[in-house]
Amino acid sequence: xxxxxxxxxxETRLLRIENTDRVCKEAQRTANELIPLAEKGEELAAVGxxxxxxxxxxxxxxxxxxxxxxxxxxxxxxxxxxxxxxRKR
Numbered sequence: 001x002x003x004x005x006x007x008x009x010x011e012t013r014l015l016r017i018e019n020t021d022r023v024c025k026e027a028q029r030t031a032n033e034l035i036p037l038a039e040k041g042e043e044l045a046a047v048g049x050x051x052x053x054x055x056x057x058x059x060x061x062x063x064x065x066x067x068x069x070x071x072x073x074x075x076x077x078x079x080x081x082x083x084x085x086x087r088k089r
Contacts, residue, residue: 027052057082 031052037045060082063072075081
């Protein structure tokens with residue numbers, strides 16, 4: 001591969017990283033905006049948080065099964081792990 005090809009590859013990877021970082025920050029910002037609304041009794045905000053949490057936990061579980069090489073090292077570095085726990089009575 002030429003130096004020009006390597007340079008383009010690095011630029012493409014950097015753009016992917018920047019895009020992923022932007023999406024992560026946007027998702028965190030959205031959740032942080034929904035939390036106080038739900039705490040004040042906004043049902044739609046609570047439903048939105050439930051949907052976000054359910055989709056995220058489900059996706060993490062699926063990714064962990066398909067790509068344990070990616071998820072296991074990350075899970076060992078965090079003191080918590082998201083899971084489904086029913087609060088139904």
